[in-house]
Amino acid sequence: MISRKGIPTSPGIAIGKAFVYKKSHVKVGKRASDVETEIHRFKCALKETKKQVGELKKKALKEMGEEKAAIFDAHLMILEDPAFTDKVLKYIRENGLSAEEAVVKAARDIAAIFEVMEDEYMKARAEDIRDLGNQILEKLMGTSREVRLEKPSIIIARELLPSDTVKIKRENILGFATELGGVTSHVSIIARAMGVPAVVGIEDLTKIVRDGDLVIVDGYRGLVIINPKEELLKAYREKMEEDRIQREKFKEIGKLPAITKDGVKFEIGANIGEPSEVYLAIENGADGVGLLRTEFLVMGSEKFPSEEEMANELKKIIARLEDKPIIVRTLDIGGDKPIPCLRLPQELNPFLGLRGIRLSLSRKGIFKSQLKAILRNNPRGNVKIMFPMVSLVEEVIEARKIVEEAIEELKAEGVEVGKTEIGIMVETPSAALMVDAFAEHVDFFSIGTNDLTQYTLAVDRTNEHVAHIFDHLHPSVLKLVSHVVEKAHEKGKWVGVCGEIASDTDAIPILVGLRVDELSVAPLFIPKVKGIIRSITYKEAKELARKALKMKTAEEVRILSKKFIKEIKFKF
Numbered sequence: 001m002i003s004r005k006g007i008p009t010s011p012g013i014a015i016g017k018a019f020v021y022k023k024s025h026v027k028v029g030k031r032a033s034d035v036e037t038e039i040h041r042f043k044c045a046l047k048e049t050k051k052q053v054g055e056l057k058k059k060a061l062k063e064m065g066e067e068k069a070a071i072f073d074a075h076l077m078i079l080e081d082p083a084f085t086d087k088v089l090k091y092i093r094e095n096g097l098s099a100e101e102a103v104v105k106a107a108r109d110i111a112a113i114f115e116v117m118e119d120e121y122m123k124a125r126a127e128d129i130r131d132l133g134n135q136i137l138e139k140l141m142g143t144s145r146e147v148r149l150e151k152p153s154i155i156i157a158r159e160l161l162p163s164d165t166v167k168i169k170r171e172n173i174l175g176f177a178t179e180l181g182g183v184t185s186h187v188s189i190i191a192r193a194m195g196v197p198a199v200v201g202i203e204d205l206t207k208i209v210r211d212g213d214l215v216i217v218d219g220y221r222g223l224v225i226i227n228p229k230e231e232l233l234k235a236y237r238e239k240m241e242e243d244r245i246q247r248e249k250f251k252e253i254g255k256l257p258a259i260t261k262d263g264v265k266f267e268i269g270a271n272i273g274e275p276s277e278v279y280l281a282i283e284n285g286a287d288g289v290g291l292l293r294t295e296f297l298v299m300g301s302e303k304f305p306s307e308e309e310m311a312n313e314l315k316k317i318i319a320r321l322e323d324k325p326i327i328v329r330t331l332d333i334g335g336d337k338p339i340p341c342l343r344l345p346q347e348l349n350p351f352l353g354l355r356g357i358r359l360s361l362s363r364k365g366i367f368k369s370q371l372k373a374i375l376r377n378n379p380r381g382n383v384k385i386m387f388p389m390v391s392l393v394e395e396v397i398e399a400r401k402i403v404e405e406a407i408e409e410l411k412a413e414g415v416e417v418g419k420t421e422i423g424i425m426v427e428t429p430s431a432a433l434m435v436d437a438f439a440e441h442v443d444f445f446s447i448g449t450n451d452l453t454q455y456t457l458a459v460d461r462t463n464e465h466v467a468h469i470f471d472h473l474h475p476s477v478l479k480l481v482s483h484v485v486e487k488a489h490e491k492g493k494w495v496g497v498c499g500e501i502a503s504d505t506d507a508i509p510i511l512v513g514l515r516v517d518e519l520s521v522a523p524l525f526i527p528k529v530k531g532i533i534r535s536i537t538y539k540e541a542k543e544l545a546r547k548a549l550k551m552k553t554a555e556e557v558r559i560l561s562k563k564f565i566k567e568i569k570f571k572f
Ligand code: PEP
Pocket: 184, 189, 291, 293, 332, 427, 447, 448, 449, 450, 451, 452, 498, 499, 500
């Protein structure tokens, strides 16, 4: 038995066989009959990589001059050099390797030749070759087929990006444990949305666990136990059963409205990313959808979907909601959510780069087709549109213009479009501080504390080395939330909160006290949020929020809030 501690990011207990997800392992053990397929895959990936390098060269020429752009010429030469490509082909043909493994081996062989050279310039080429090898690998993985996971398993991985999780059948996922990541990295959000436990930030996990090992993921305490002793296994099985009973009991609370004991009402929305989650949202008592992350609807596609395909996908969600309100967020691509089929430039700082609304405004054709797909589904006016990663008022003005154009075009086609409210995510300090300026241009706000915390505390939300700094209850974040609510309400605008803070037990009374209008959370958390709100008064929550804003550290806020929670009657 081995036990390792990490960061618990989705509560619950999972017990099952491990499936160790290693990207390059996806292709291990292919038969000779696949040789031609592997060669074809390699050639396609090589072509795409060349195209990408060519684009980078053009950009570098424009922005940095000829000297800097020359490096990309060198990269193109390597990609065209038979010394490299023939080696890859030889590994595939003669050793029966997958395209991925052949690329890794060939890049390693050639890098080794450069590494021992005297000349510093030539030595540095080893780095370029490894980099190019990785770029080809990325292309190969973006196009690789479904992960072959046939039985329900616990997914063990170094890192799980959205492009990885879309390849795994959801019904076969019992839980997650990864080496990298934090509370708001993709894998954690997905785990909470699915209601499966997750623990992240466990060093060397993929080296310790083997495929088929029996694993317990304890998403309460952040433990991963490999091949547990019988009595421990028994205790965890009992805890799992208790959890199941508790969840059933919670569902009843979900059906009740979220009203404080002194009569203040809050809306509770659901955060969803795909059609199957709508059922969970309704079952657990959602008043509507507070955040639909549309990027998940296009993530798995090999080709970017057409307007019609997007409209059909959205229809599956919107039709199931009957007339309940839904906030559809336009694509939040970039950051840790790359989309292989869009062939985006590689960036040094993707979280500060071409992400969210910035990307949409740079690809107006795609943006408008997404807007039209959304608007086609709004004949009755219950669909709202929200832009992510906004930092400038100009972005909203420009985006709204495109919405107007989309509406005009649809009307000319004879499509009925109901009144569509437009809002923004408040997830950059700029948007938070300038909320009154934004209020002139939007109908509502939704605070995305995952990013707001990341950008306020300058802490990468996906990096386990700085996970201890990431806390959405830090007073700096709370001050921004308080400012947004106050200023937005002065202008008569609605404010929701859709970051993970809204399902954090310690944070819920504080958000109530700050008088946000809505809390939007992963469906399974809805009953808990309602239960807490129904157990407190707005008056005491307001006093708690006032004190929290005076604290100096996130820890002090948590201590304060835990004391408050302990005193209320709600048991969970
Ligand atoms: C957020 O940033 O808080 C948010 C809800 O958006 P996402 O987690 O999708 O970036």
